[in-house]
Amino acid sequence: MKRRTFLAQSAAAGTVLASGLATRAMAADPFKVGYIYVGAVGDGGWNYQHDQARLAMEKHFDGKVKTSIIENVPEGADAERALTQLALAGNKLIYATSFGFMDAVIATAKKFPQVKFEHATGYKLAPNVSTYSARFYQGRYVIGTIAGRMTKTNKIGYIGAFPIPEVIRGINAAYIAAKKVNPDVEMKIVWAYTWGDPGKEADAAQALIDAGVDVLMQHTDSTAPMAKAKAAGIVAFGQASDMAQYKPTPRISAIIDNWTPYYIDRTKAAMDGSWKSEAVWYGIGEGMVKIGEITDAVPADVKAEALKIKDEIAKGTLKPFTGPLNKQDGSVWLKDGESADDGTLAGMNFYVEGIKSDIPK
Amino acid sequence: MMIGGIDIVVLIATLMVASTPILLAATGELVAEKSGVLNLGVEGMMIMGAICGFIAAVHTDSPALGFLAAAAGGIAMSLIFALLTQLLLSNQVATGLALTLFGLGLSSLVGQGYNGVKPPPSPDVNLGPLEQIPVIGDILFRHDWMVYVSLGLVAATWAVLRYTRAGLILRAVGENHDAAHALGYRVRLVRTLALAYGGACAGLGGAYISLVRVPQWSDGMTAGSGWIALAIVVFASWRPWRVLLGAYIFGGVTVLQLRLQAAGIAIPVQLLSMAPYLVTILVLVIMSARRGRAAMGAPASLGRIFHASS
Numbered sequence: 001m002k003r004r005t006f007l008a009q010s011a012a013a014g015t016v017l018a019s020g021l022a023t024r025a026m027a028a029d030p031f032k033v034g035y036i037y038v039g040a041v042g043d044g045g046w047n048y049q050h051d052q053a054r055l056a057m058e059k060h061f062d063g064k065v066k067t068s069i070i071e072n073v074p075e076g077a078d079a080e081r082a083l084t085q086l087a088l089a090g091n092k093l094i095y096a097t098s099f100g101f102m103d104a105v106i107a108t109a110k111k112f113p114q115v116k117f118e119h120a121t122g123y124k125l126a127p128n129v130s131t132y133s134a135r136f137y138q139g140r141y142v143i144g145t146i147a148g149r150m151t152k153t154n155k156i157g158y159i160g161a162f163p164i165p166e167v168i169r170g171i172n173a174a175y176i177a178a179k180k181v182n183p184d185v186e187m188k189i190v191w192a193y194t195w196g197d198p199g200k201e202a203d204a205a206q207a208l209i210d211a212g213v214d215v216l217m218q219h220t221d222s223t224a225p226m227a228k229a230k231a232a233g234i235v236a237f238g239q240a241s242d243m244a245q246y247k248p249t250p251r252i253s254a255i256i257d258n259w260t261p262y263y264i265d266r267t268k269a270a271m272d273g274s275w276k277s278e279a280v281w282y283g284i285g286e287g288m289v290k291i292g293e294i295t296d297a298v299p300a301d302v303k304a305e306a307l308k309i310k311d312e313i314a315k316g317t318l319k320p321f322t323g324p325l326n327k328q329d330g331s332v333w334l335k336d337g338e339s340a341d342d343g344t345l346a347g348m349n350f351y352v353e354g355i356k357s358d359i360p361k
Numbered sequence: 362m363m364i365g366g367i368d369i370v371v372l373i374a375t376l377m378v379a380s381t382p383i384l385l386a387a388t389g390e391l392v393a394e395k396s397g398v399l400n401l402g403v404e405g406m407m408i409m410g411a412i413c414g415f416i417a418a419v420h421t422d423s424p425a426l427g428f429l430a431a432a433a434g435g436i437a438m439s440l441i442f443a444l445l446t447q448l449l450l451s452n453q454v455a456t457g458l459a460l461t462l463f464g465l466g467l468s469s470l471v472g473q474g475y476n477g478v479k480p481p482p483s484p485d486v487n488l489g490p491l492e493q494i495p496v497i498g499d500i501l502f503r504h505d506w507m508v509y510v511s512l513g514l515v516a517a518t519w520a521v522l523r524y525t526r527a528g529l530i531l532r533a534v535g536e537n538h539d540a541a542h543a544l545g546y547r548v549r550l551v552r553t554l555a556l557a558y559g560g561a562c563a564g565l566g567g568a569y570i571s572l573v574r575v576p577q578w579s580d581g582m583t584a585g586s587g588w589i590a591l592a593i594v595v596f597a598s599w600r601p602w603r604v605l606l607g608a609y610i611f612g613g614v615t616v617l618q619l620r621l622q623a624a625g626i627a628i629p630v631q632l633l634s635m636a637p638y639l640v641t642i643l644v645l646v647i648m649s650a651r652r653g654r655a656a657m658g659a660p661a662s663l664g665r666i667f668h669a670s671s
Contacts (some may be wrong), residue, residue: 040580041468041478072581137397145438157623190622191630197584198575203379204619210371210624223477223584245477 017029030066030214031093033057034086037071038078038098039196041255045221046195046240047071050097050120053259060264064271071352075100083108087115093270095263096120098195099164114272123346132262135283136166137173137345138313140217140253141320142236142284142291142306144177144182146253147185149302150235157208159201159218159225160191163359165348167219172352173320174217178308179354188213188233189357196221202228209234216250217257226250235297242292254292261287281342285314313323321345326353366624372500372616377504378574380612381511382407382566382583385628386590387597387604388514389562393439394594395522397535397662401457403563404587405464410435410564411571412468415480415578418568424483427505427599428568436557438464443553450666461587469580478580483507483573507569512605514562515665519601531555535660538667563587589637596641598648598658611637641642 023186033054041051058067068091073082073185079101086094087108097103102122109117109129117126123132147156156178160167171189178185190212201220205228208216216236218225223243227252229250231237238246238254263281269275282288291310294303312318323334328351334340351359363369386403393400400406413434422447442460445451483505490500522528533541534551541547566586571578589611597603618633 042469042472042580044477048476120402187495188623188625191621192619193630194584196579198577198579198582199379199382199570199584200585200615200619202575203375206375207616207623210375211366211620222579224579227479227575227577233454245479266512354441357622358627360393360630 003248014046030064031267031326032089032091033065033067033270034089034091034094035069036073036082036086036096036098036101037066037069038073038075038100039071039221039301041069041071043196043221044223044241044243044245047097047221049241049257050259052241054095056260057263057267058108060260061267065267073101077104079104080107083117084111084138087112092116093118093267093275093346099166099250109224114258116275123279125279127277130266130275130279132279132280132282133166134288135326136255136257136289137169139289139291139319140173141177141313143217143253143255144174145181145309146216146235146294146298146302146306147174148180148182149305150179150252150298151178151182151185151213151215153212153214155186155188155211155213155215156184157205157211157213158187158189158215159204159208159216159220161195161220162193163191168351168359169345169348170219171355172348175355176320176325176352181305187355187357189355191360192220194220198222198224201225205229206232206276238292244292247293248295249293249297251295252295252297256286256290256292258290283313284310286317303330320333327351328353328355365621365626367617367620370496372613372620373500374503376609376613376616377500377508378499379616380608381494381508382569383586383590383593384511384605384608385514385569386563386587387520387593387608388511388601389435389559389566390590391594391597391601391604392518392522392531392562392598393552393555393559394663395599395660395668396531396552396662397534397665398552398556399410399453399457399537399664400439400442400460400556400559401454401458401591402438402464402587403590404583404585405461405568406435406438406563407583407587408446408468408581409438409464409592410567412472412581413564414568415475415478415571416471416571418480419478422481424481424572427480427572429564429662430473431564431568432561433564435560435567437560439506439560439563440553443556446666447549447552450668453664454655455588455667465581471640472578472580473488474576478510478578479577480572480578482576495670505573507565507573508523512564515601517607520641522601529574535662538662538665540657542667543670548551548669552667555669556642563590592638592641596637596644597643599660600658607637609639 037047039047041047071081093116097120099121105117105119111247117129119131123133134276175187194205201224205225209232212219214234216229217237226246235252238251240257319339321340322335323338325334327333410431414431415425418424424588427548447455448454486506488502492498593607596607
């Protein structure tokens with residue numbers, strides 16, 4: 001649904017509210033839930049995955065929940081306008097699905113204390129604002145292992161969106177895992193400064209390919225790097241969504257964000273009044289992060305190794321950030337056997353030892 | 362040839378590919394503006410070209426037909442603009458902005474269901490022995506044919522504007538539409554044709570993104586290229602060869618900064634990203650400081666509404 005149709009719908013909703021206040025309490029009225037997306041739902045990645053979960057959630061409640069979306073909402077002041085629009089349209093629960101919506105969510109939540117807000121990947125809470133995120137880095141650790149085993153040039157390419165903790169965490173996790181199985185591995189990192197711009201992501205992928213990488217990871221939203229990887233005959237990993245259309249190569253596995261159970265749980269809680277403000281950070285164990293099918297392009301022993309690591313992470317016996325680990329400057333970060341706490345992970349702003357490039361300031 | 366870990370030959374070859382969409386769009390916009398019409402809808406025409414070309418190429422399995430459809434899509438958009446601004450005398454700036462918004466929305470509507478679809482590949486032109494020339498062969502003679510089409514269009518635009526009667530009439534209409542009208546030239550027809558050419562070029566540029574550079578379809582994938590094309594026309598002070606230079610500088614900086622990162626060279630990315638815009642502003646300041654509006658090369662009637670009665 002585009003903004004235009006949304007406006008028409010919210011206008012219609014406004015009329016209904018004004019003309020039929022008496023019917024408001026009727027049980028037949030669906031519970032209204034809104035979503036804002038930073039990109040297009042057709043990106044095949046991050047936003048697509050959120051939208052699929054929204055549709056699954058709506059289906060689950062079978063007519064008792066009605067959702068509206070606004071896509072392509074810029075991170076910044078415009079987000080507050082979009083959120084306000086959804087709140088005024090009568091949505092009782094609003095999901096804001098990108099990090100950069102954080103301040104807009106907090107500001108809008110103050111204006112609408114009766115509306116519940118759920119902000120993905122952020123860290124600011126309020127009485128009516130919860131945050132939720134997935135431990136993507138656990139998935140990165142699994143595919144980092146595959147990457148370390150698969151590279152022949154010992155160069156892994158990584159397309160980052162913005163130098164924020166979430167992305168840096170993923171780079172570190174992938175590098176640690178790759179280096180563990182392949183000590184000669186080198187990570188080449190390119191920042192695209194966008195979550196989704198297919199042209200730029202393709203250029204970034206091409207720059208990395210020309211620099212000699214033969215395994216490509218991305219932390220941007222579109223499938224453009226996949227297309228470049230396919231043309232170059234190298235391998236890559238699906239990001240956020242399965243990106244199954246690129247199986248069996250270049251896509252040899254994927255990190256999948258599985259938001260559906262969470263959306264069902266939280267919407268249910270908001271409907272029955274048990275909703276509380278909390279910060280949720282689920283990983284492979286809780287099923288919020290899934291590893292997409294590892295294709296036959298990966299040797300069987302590597303596949304088995306990756307699946308074993310996945311199981312250990314799910315059980316909690318393996319923690320990706322466990323010492324001995326040094327920071328990039330050589331100073332000790334984690335002693336032998338020590339694991340990083342969530343606070344440090346959430347604010348991670350440094351590379352681990354061995355990564356050569358610098359984080360842009 | 363390696364400098365600082367970056368292969369210069371590959372860099373130049375890829376910057377030609379990265380610049381082709383904005384080069385095409387800017388060449389078209391240059392002609393439209395030379396006729397005195399400011400069309401801010403380049404982005405909208407590009408994205409419509411991107412999706413029309415993509416759909417046509419997917420269904421016919423022919424990139425060539427895809428590009429033709431892209432040009433047609435761009436022309437259709439430009440004719441809407443021509444109808445509104447030339448016949449109904451609407452404000453060009455507002456109409457252009459509306460055209461961009463319209464194109465972005467319509468393209469994502471039309472493009473529903475084409476996400477994740479793979480278009481037929483556009484192979485590189487086989488230029489035989491030319492490809493074997495060291496350095497130059499690698500840079501110039503190993504591209505898909507749209508790169509050569511874009512260069513050919515720049516040359517043709519230059520030649521037509523400079524040496525032909527049609528070019529003279531077009532410039533006359535752009536410089537002084539009242540005088541051109543008094544001489545018996547059909548101002549609205551000339552402008553409509555110029556706009557259609559601009560639409561066709563923008564459509565080709567958009568399709569180059571969806572069929573060659575990325576190649577796939579996703580909503581809003583032109584991501585501001587149309588606006589860069591508009592800036593390039595000003596940067597080039599309305600001269601075709603400078604458009605080529607400007608497009609390659611803009612495209613080159615984008616490619617260069619990504620490659621610098623891949624090579625591990627620490628350079629403030631933000632500085633490089635804004636460099637082309639800073640240069641544009643600088644060029645404008647220098648040129649306008651010297652000899653006024655005419656020296657910049659802006660057509661005198663640019664953006665002014667023409668009505669035969671006035």
